[in-house]
Amino acid sequence: MAALSFQASQATAAQTGASQSRIIIESVTKIFRDRTTSVEAVRDASFRVSDGEFVSIIGPSGCGKSTLLRIIGGLTPVTRGRVEVAGRSPVEAQHRKDIGFVFQQPALLAWRTVLANVELGLRLNPGAHREPLCSIPDMLRLVGLEDFAKAYPYQLSGGMQQRVAIARALIFDPSLLLMDEPFGALDEITRDAMRYELLRIWSQARKTVLFVTHSIPEAIVLSDRVIVMSSRPGQIRDVVDIDLPRPREQDLETSPQFLACSERIKKLLRTREPERMSSTT
Numbered sequence: 001m002a003a004l005s006f007q008a009s010q011a012t013a014a015q016t017g018a019s020q021s022r023i024i025i026e027s028v029t030k031i032f033r034d035r036t037t038s039v040e041a042v043r044d045a046s047f048r049v050s051d052g053e054f055v056s057i058i059g060p061s062g063c064g065k066s067t068l069l070r071i072i073g074g075l076t077p078v079t080r081g082r083v084e085v086a087g088r089s090p091v092e093a094q095h096r097k098d099i100g101f102v103f104q105q106p107a108l109l110a111w112r113t114v115l116a117n118v119e120l121g122l123r124l125n126p127g128a129h130r131e132p133l134c135s136i137p138d139m140l141r142l143v144g145l146e147d148f149a150k151a152y153p154y155q156l157s158g159g160m161q162q163r164v165a166i167a168r169a170l171i172f173d174p175s176l177l178l179m180d181e182p183f184g185a186l187d188e189i190t191r192d193a194m195r196y197e198l199l200r201i202w203s204q205a206r207k208t209v210l211f212v213t214h215s216i217p218e219a220i221v222l223s224d225r226v227i228v229m230s231s232r233p234g235q236i237r238d239v240v241d242i243d244l245p246r247p248r249e250q251d252l253e254t255s256p257q258f259l260a261c262s263e264r265i266k267k268l269l270r271t272r273e274p275e276r277m278s279s280t281t
Protein backbone atom coordinates (compact mmCIF):
# COMPACT_ATOMS: atom_id res chain seq x y z
CA MET A 1 0.00 0.00 0.00
CA ALA A 2 1.29 3.44 -0.85
CA ALA A 3 2.55 5.38 2.16
CA LEU A 4 0.18 8.18 3.06
CA SER A 5 1.33 11.58 4.08
CA PHE A 6 -0.61 13.20 6.90
CA GLN A 7 1.88 16.04 7.40
CA ALA A 8 -0.38 18.78 6.07
CA SER A 9 -3.39 17.80 8.13
CA GLN A 10 -1.29 17.43 11.26
CA ALA A 11 -0.12 21.01 10.80
CA THR A 12 -3.76 22.06 10.51
CA ALA A 13 -4.64 20.15 13.65
CA ALA A 14 -1.83 21.89 15.53
CA GLN A 15 -3.04 25.30 14.34
CA THR A 16 -6.57 24.63 15.49
CA GLY A 17 -5.46 23.30 18.87
CA ALA A 18 -6.75 19.84 18.08
CA SER A 19 -3.31 18.36 18.68
CA GLN A 20 -3.90 18.92 22.42
CA SER A 21 -6.78 16.48 22.25
CA ARG A 22 -7.31 14.51 25.41
CA ILE A 23 -10.14 13.31 27.59
CA ILE A 24 -10.61 14.19 31.24
CA ILE A 25 -13.34 12.38 33.15
CA GLU A 26 -13.58 13.39 36.79
CA SER A 27 -16.01 11.88 39.30
CA VAL A 28 -18.64 11.33 36.61
CA THR A 29 -21.99 9.92 37.64
CA LYS A 30 -24.90 9.37 35.30
CA ILE A 31 -28.40 8.64 36.51
CA PHE A 32 -31.20 8.15 33.99
CA ARG A 33 -34.46 9.30 35.53
CA ASP A 34 -38.01 9.43 34.39
CA ARG A 35 -41.19 9.83 36.40
CA THR A 36 -41.14 6.35 37.91
CA THR A 37 -37.63 4.96 37.50
CA SER A 38 -34.10 5.95 38.25
CA VAL A 39 -31.16 3.98 36.86
CA GLU A 40 -27.63 4.74 37.96
CA ALA A 41 -25.67 3.80 34.85
CA VAL A 42 -22.23 5.18 35.82
CA ARG A 43 -20.96 5.93 39.31
CA ASP A 44 -18.04 8.18 40.18
CA ALA A 45 -15.85 7.37 37.16
CA SER A 46 -12.51 9.14 36.76
CA PHE A 47 -9.81 8.67 34.10
CA ARG A 48 -7.74 10.55 31.57
CA VAL A 49 -6.70 9.74 28.03
CA SER A 50 -3.63 11.40 26.51
CA ASP A 51 -3.02 12.47 22.94
CA GLY A 52 -2.53 9.58 20.56
CA GLU A 53 -3.37 6.95 23.15
CA PHE A 54 -5.48 3.89 22.37
CA VAL A 55 -7.60 3.10 25.41
CA SER A 56 -10.28 0.42 25.68
CA ILE A 57 -13.21 0.14 28.06
CA ILE A 58 -14.29 -3.39 28.92
CA GLY A 59 -17.04 -4.58 31.21
CA PRO A 60 -20.22 -6.65 31.37
CA SER A 61 -23.28 -5.77 29.35
CA GLY A 62 -25.23 -2.87 30.85
CA CYS A 63 -22.32 -1.52 32.94
CA GLY A 64 -22.44 1.91 31.34
CA LYS A 65 -19.76 1.65 28.62
CA SER A 66 -21.93 3.17 25.89
CA THR A 67 -23.23 5.78 28.32
CA LEU A 68 -19.66 6.86 29.10
CA LEU A 69 -18.84 7.07 25.40
CA ARG A 70 -22.00 9.06 24.70
CA ILE A 71 -21.10 11.45 27.54
CA ILE A 72 -17.62 11.98 26.08
CA GLY A 73 -19.14 12.42 22.62
CA GLY A 74 -21.46 15.17 23.84
CA LEU A 75 -24.58 13.08 23.16
CA THR A 76 -25.64 12.64 26.81
CA PRO A 77 -25.16 15.11 29.69
CA VAL A 78 -23.65 13.98 32.99
CA THR A 79 -25.63 14.05 36.23
CA ARG A 80 -22.53 14.96 38.24
CA GLY A 81 -18.84 15.39 37.51
CA ARG A 82 -16.53 17.04 34.99
CA VAL A 83 -15.81 16.06 31.39
CA GLU A 84 -13.36 17.72 29.04
CA VAL A 85 -12.50 16.80 25.47
CA ALA A 86 -9.61 18.59 23.81
CA GLY A 87 -9.82 21.29 26.46
CA ARG A 88 -13.52 21.92 25.85
CA SER A 89 -16.90 20.63 26.91
CA PRO A 90 -17.96 17.52 24.96
CA VAL A 91 -20.76 19.46 23.25
CA GLU A 92 -18.32 22.15 22.08
CA ALA A 93 -15.84 19.52 20.94
CA GLN A 94 -18.64 17.77 19.07
CA HIS A 95 -19.70 21.03 17.37
CA ARG A 96 -16.12 21.65 16.29
CA LYS A 97 -16.05 18.12 14.88
CA ASP A 98 -13.17 17.11 17.12
CA ILE A 99 -14.91 13.76 17.60
CA GLY A 100 -15.51 10.89 15.17
CA PHE A 101 -17.89 8.03 15.99
CA VAL A 102 -17.94 4.41 14.88
CA PHE A 103 -20.81 2.30 16.20
CA GLN A 104 -21.61 -1.41 16.07
CA GLN A 105 -23.81 -0.88 13.00
CA PRO A 106 -22.01 0.90 10.17
CA ALA A 107 -25.19 2.83 9.21
CA LEU A 108 -24.19 3.34 5.57
CA LEU A 109 -26.59 4.85 3.05
CA ALA A 110 -27.65 1.95 0.82
CA TRP A 111 -28.13 4.12 -2.29
CA ARG A 112 -24.68 5.71 -2.14
CA THR A 113 -21.43 4.16 -3.28
CA VAL A 114 -18.52 3.54 -0.90
CA LEU A 115 -16.87 6.72 -2.13
CA ALA A 116 -20.08 8.74 -1.71
CA ASN A 117 -20.63 7.34 1.80
CA VAL A 118 -17.13 8.43 2.84
CA GLU A 119 -17.65 11.80 1.17
CA LEU A 120 -20.74 12.19 3.33
CA GLY A 121 -18.39 12.33 6.33
CA LEU A 122 -17.22 15.67 4.94
CA ARG A 123 -20.59 16.94 3.70
CA LEU A 124 -22.24 16.29 7.06
CA ASN A 125 -19.55 18.31 8.77
CA PRO A 126 -19.51 21.69 7.04
CA GLY A 127 -18.84 23.36 10.41
CA ALA A 128 -15.52 21.58 10.81
CA HIS A 129 -13.01 24.32 10.12
CA ARG A 130 -10.26 22.05 8.95
CA GLU A 131 -8.97 20.25 5.94
CA PRO A 132 -9.88 16.62 5.40
CA LEU A 133 -7.34 14.17 6.79
CA CYS A 134 -6.47 13.19 3.21
CA SER A 135 -8.14 12.78 -0.17
CA ILE A 136 -11.00 10.27 -0.39
CA PRO A 137 -9.00 7.90 -2.67
CA ASP A 138 -6.14 8.02 -0.11
CA MET A 139 -8.63 7.31 2.68
CA LEU A 140 -10.02 4.32 0.75
CA ARG A 141 -6.45 3.07 0.34
CA LEU A 142 -5.88 3.51 4.07
CA VAL A 143 -8.84 1.28 4.92
CA GLY A 144 -8.01 -1.19 2.13
CA LEU A 145 -11.04 -0.42 -0.05
CA GLU A 146 -9.37 1.26 -3.02
CA ASP A 147 -10.91 -1.29 -5.40
CA PHE A 148 -14.43 -0.80 -4.03
CA ALA A 149 -14.94 2.95 -4.46
CA LYS A 150 -17.88 2.41 -6.81
CA ALA A 151 -19.43 -0.54 -4.94
CA TYR A 152 -22.67 -0.20 -2.97
CA PRO A 153 -22.97 -1.29 0.68
CA TYR A 154 -24.94 -4.46 -0.22
CA GLN A 155 -21.94 -5.61 -2.29
CA LEU A 156 -19.63 -5.47 0.75
CA SER A 157 -19.01 -7.90 3.61
CA GLY A 158 -19.69 -6.79 7.19
CA GLY A 159 -15.99 -6.14 7.78
CA MET A 160 -15.74 -4.01 4.63
CA GLN A 161 -18.82 -2.01 5.64
CA GLN A 162 -17.20 -1.28 8.99
CA ARG A 163 -14.06 -0.08 7.16
CA VAL A 164 -16.27 2.39 5.28
CA ALA A 165 -17.67 3.58 8.62
CA ILE A 166 -14.10 4.03 9.93
CA ALA A 167 -13.13 5.96 6.77
CA ARG A 168 -16.24 8.16 7.10
CA ALA A 169 -15.34 8.93 10.72
CA LEU A 170 -11.67 9.67 9.97
CA ILE A 171 -12.01 11.73 6.80
CA PHE A 172 -12.91 14.98 8.57
CA ASP A 173 -9.80 14.65 10.71
CA PRO A 174 -11.26 14.45 14.22
CA SER A 175 -8.69 14.44 17.00
CA LEU A 176 -10.62 11.76 18.90
CA LEU A 177 -12.26 8.59 17.63
CA LEU A 178 -14.96 7.00 19.81
CA MET A 179 -15.66 3.39 18.85
CA ASP A 180 -18.54 1.48 20.46
CA GLU A 181 -18.15 -2.26 19.87
CA PRO A 182 -17.43 -1.60 16.19
CA PHE A 183 -16.69 -5.27 15.50
CA GLY A 184 -19.44 -6.65 17.73
CA ALA A 185 -21.69 -7.68 14.85
CA LEU A 186 -18.94 -9.41 12.86
CA ASP A 187 -18.15 -13.12 12.77
CA GLU A 188 -15.20 -14.28 14.87
CA ILE A 189 -12.75 -14.67 11.98
CA THR A 190 -13.48 -11.26 10.47
CA ARG A 191 -13.39 -9.74 13.93
CA ASP A 192 -9.90 -11.19 14.58
CA ALA A 193 -8.66 -9.76 11.29
CA MET A 194 -10.29 -6.35 11.83
CA ARG A 195 -8.42 -5.69 15.06
CA TYR A 196 -5.09 -5.90 13.21
CA GLU A 197 -6.53 -3.87 10.37
CA LEU A 198 -7.56 -1.18 12.86
CA LEU A 199 -4.06 -1.25 14.40
CA ARG A 200 -2.56 -0.64 10.97
CA ILE A 201 -4.96 2.26 10.30
CA TRP A 202 -4.34 3.73 13.75
CA SER A 203 -0.55 3.51 13.34
CA GLN A 204 -0.89 5.73 10.26
CA ALA A 205 -3.67 8.10 11.28
CA ARG A 206 -2.48 8.37 14.93
CA LYS A 207 -5.75 9.47 16.48
CA THR A 208 -6.65 9.26 20.13
CA VAL A 209 -9.03 6.30 20.33
CA LEU A 210 -11.48 5.27 23.04
CA PHE A 211 -12.75 1.81 22.17
CA VAL A 212 -15.56 -0.12 23.86
CA THR A 213 -15.46 -3.89 23.63
CA HIS A 214 -16.60 -7.13 25.25
CA SER A 215 -13.57 -8.99 23.97
CA ILE A 216 -10.53 -9.29 26.22
CA PRO A 217 -8.09 -10.28 23.39
CA GLU A 218 -9.36 -7.39 21.26
CA ALA A 219 -8.81 -4.92 24.13
CA ILE A 220 -5.28 -6.20 24.81
CA VAL A 221 -4.11 -6.35 21.18
CA LEU A 222 -5.29 -2.80 20.47
CA SER A 223 -4.71 -0.84 23.62
CA ASP A 224 -2.12 1.08 25.58
CA ARG A 225 -4.43 0.80 28.58
CA VAL A 226 -7.64 -1.07 29.37
CA ILE A 227 -10.26 0.41 31.70
CA VAL A 228 -12.11 -2.43 33.44
CA MET A 229 -15.63 -1.66 34.65
CA SER A 230 -17.89 -3.43 37.13
CA SER A 231 -21.53 -4.27 36.50
CA ARG A 232 -24.21 -1.66 37.09
CA PRO A 233 -23.84 0.84 38.50
CA GLY A 234 -20.76 0.99 36.29
CA GLN A 235 -17.67 1.81 38.28
CA ILE A 236 -14.05 1.66 37.22
CA ARG A 237 -12.49 -1.40 38.84
CA ASP A 238 -8.99 -0.71 37.61
CA VAL A 239 -6.96 0.48 34.65
CA VAL A 240 -4.57 -2.13 33.25
CA ASP A 241 -1.42 -0.97 31.42
CA ILE A 242 -0.70 -3.08 28.35
CA ASP A 243 3.07 -2.91 28.11
CA LEU A 244 3.34 -5.06 25.00
CA PRO A 245 5.68 -3.89 22.25
CA ARG A 246 4.28 -2.42 19.05
CA PRO A 247 3.78 -3.12 16.23
CA ARG A 248 1.64 -6.01 17.42
CA GLU A 249 1.21 -9.13 15.29
CA GLN A 250 -1.12 -12.10 15.63
CA ASP A 251 1.50 -14.35 17.32
CA LEU A 252 1.44 -11.94 20.25
CA GLU A 253 -1.80 -13.57 21.38
CA THR A 254 0.04 -16.68 22.56
CA SER A 255 2.85 -14.84 24.37
CA PRO A 256 3.15 -15.17 28.18
CA GLN A 257 2.81 -11.36 28.61
CA PHE A 258 -0.43 -11.39 26.65
CA LEU A 259 -1.81 -14.25 28.71
CA ALA A 260 -0.79 -12.49 31.93
CA CYS A 261 -2.72 -9.35 30.86
CA SER A 262 -5.69 -11.51 29.94
CA GLU A 263 -5.68 -13.24 33.35
CA ARG A 264 -5.46 -9.90 35.13
CA ILE A 265 -8.47 -8.51 33.26
CA LYS A 266 -10.48 -11.73 33.74
CA LYS A 267 -9.78 -11.61 37.45
CA LEU A 268 -10.92 -7.99 37.68
CA LEU A 269 -14.10 -8.80 35.75
CA ARG A 270 -14.80 -11.77 38.06
CA THR A 271 -14.41 -9.78 41.27
CA ARG A 272 -17.77 -9.71 42.98
CA GLU A 273 -19.07 -6.68 44.77
CA PRO A 274 -21.86 -6.55 47.31
CA GLU A 275 -25.27 -6.20 45.66
CA ARG A 276 -26.51 -2.62 45.63
CA MET A 277 -29.87 -1.13 44.90
CA SER A 278 -29.16 0.79 41.72
CA SER A 279 -32.61 1.25 40.33
CA THR A 280 -35.94 1.85 41.90
CA THR A 281 -39.40 1.50 40.51
Ligand SMILES: Nc1ncnc2c1ncn2[C@@H]1O[C@H](COP(=O)(O)OP(=O)(O)O)[C@@H](O)[C@H]1O
Pocket: 032, 033, 039, 040, 041, 059, 060, 061, 062, 063, 064, 065, 066, 067, 068, 232
Ligand atom coordinates in the same frame (compact mmCIF):
# COMPACT_ATOMS: atom_id res chain seq x y z
N1 LIG B 1 -31.47 6.60 27.61
C1 LIG B 1 -31.56 5.78 28.65
N2 LIG B 1 -32.61 5.82 29.50
C2 LIG B 1 -32.68 5.02 30.56
N3 LIG B 1 -31.76 4.08 30.88
C3 LIG B 1 -30.70 3.96 30.06
C4 LIG B 1 -30.54 4.80 28.91
N4 LIG B 1 -29.36 4.45 28.29
C5 LIG B 1 -28.82 3.46 29.03
N5 LIG B 1 -29.63 3.17 30.10
C6 LIG B 1 -29.35 2.18 31.13
O1 LIG B 1 -28.06 2.43 31.65
C7 LIG B 1 -27.37 1.22 31.88
C8 LIG B 1 -26.07 1.22 31.10
O2 LIG B 1 -26.36 1.15 29.71
P1 LIG B 1 -25.22 1.14 28.61
O3 LIG B 1 -24.35 2.32 28.82
O4 LIG B 1 -25.90 1.02 27.30
O5 LIG B 1 -24.41 -0.19 28.96
P2 LIG B 1 -23.31 -1.01 28.12
O6 LIG B 1 -22.95 -0.19 26.92
O7 LIG B 1 -22.17 -1.20 29.06
O8 LIG B 1 -23.93 -2.32 27.76
C9 LIG B 1 -28.31 0.10 31.46
O9 LIG B 1 -28.96 -0.38 32.61
C10 LIG B 1 -29.29 0.78 30.55
O10 LIG B 1 -30.53 0.15 30.60
Ligand SMILES: [Mg+2]
Pocket: 065, 066, 067, 180
Ligand atom coordinates in the same frame (compact mmCIF):
# COMPACT_ATOMS: atom_id res chain seq x y z
MG1 LIG C 1 -23.14 -0.64 24.88
